[in-house]
Amino acid sequence: MLQVKFIAHVDRAKCSGCKLCEKVCLTDTIKVVNKVAVVDDDCLGCTRCVDICWHDEAVVMVPRPTPRYVGTDVNEVDAEQVRGLCAQAHRLPGELVCVCANTSAGEIAAAIIKGARSFKELSFATGVLQGCQEFCVPPIQRMLKVKGVDVTKAGGFLKYDQTLSMWDIPKAAQERFEYHFAEDLALATKSREGGE
Numbered sequence: 001m002l003q004v005k006f007i008a009h010v011d012r013a014k015c016s017g018c019k020l021c022e023k024v025c026l027t028d029t030i031k032v033v034n035k036v037a038v039v040d041d042d043c044l045g046c047t048r049c050v051d052i053c054w055h056d057e058a059v060v061m062v063p064r065p066t067p068r069y070v071g072t073d074v075n076e077v078d079a080e081q082v083r084g085l086c087a088q089a090h091r092l093p094g095e096l097v098c099v100c101a102n103t104s105a106g107e108i109a110a111a112i113i114k115g116a117r118s119f120k121e122l123s124f125a126t127g128v129l130q131g132c133q134e135f136c137v138p139p140i141q142r143m144l145k146v147k148g149v150d151v152t153k154a155g156g157f158l159k160y161d162q163t164l165s166m167w168d169i170p171k172a173a174q175e176r177f178e179y180h181f182a183e184d185l186a187l188a189t190k191s192r193e194g195g196e
């Protein structure tokens with residue numbers, strides 16, 4: 001669940017209409033219209049447009065009149081389906097995946113089960129991908145792939161394929177190194193698929 005306290009605000013007199021902000025907004029909530037950026041009320045307050053804007057404070061963050069809450073109730077979908085999708089992504093339902101939005105793997109799975117199939121839809125459903133993107137991207141990519149989504153085309157600027165983890169290392173490469181890889185992999189798989 002993400003609490004959105006701020007919203008982007010454009011100073012029309014300073015905006016050059018360069019569209020840089022458009023390119024970094026994963027939710028398409030800032031768009032240049034008639035050469036001036038316009039912010040939609042659905043803005044999730046990630047501040048990426050502010051960071052990228054080269055024109056002196058053409059876009060800034062301002063407090064929302066009331067905070068907005070973004071999240072999916074994991075209890076609204078079948079627990080077995082949630083557990084199964086998480087297991088296929090090598091995660092436990094209760095495992096924290098996004099520390100910025102405080103979102104668990106189970107909440108992301110629930111949003112996907114309810115129909116989210118892109119980064120934008122998952123952002124609006126759970127609040128993920130709006131912060132650092134250090135931890136949430138690989139498990140999100142993996143869960144979307146389970147549902148057949150091509151993550152290179154799932155929207156926004158994240159156009160690369162699955163971030164690799166130990167489950168993706170080819171057998172031949174595993175056997176070349178003497179780091180007890182097979183044992184580590186078996187242990188990690190067991191711990192991630194063994195339930196809450």
Ligand code: SF4
Pocket residue numbers: 010014015016017018019020021022032036037052053054055058059
């Ligand atoms: S990046 Fe800044 S100057 Fe460029 S369109 Fe967006 S708000 Fe305007």
Ligand code: SF4
Pocket residue numbers: 007008021024025026027028029030039043044045046047048049050
């Ligand atoms: S703050 Fe983030 S979500 Fe809001 S308009 Fe800017 S880039 Fe988009």
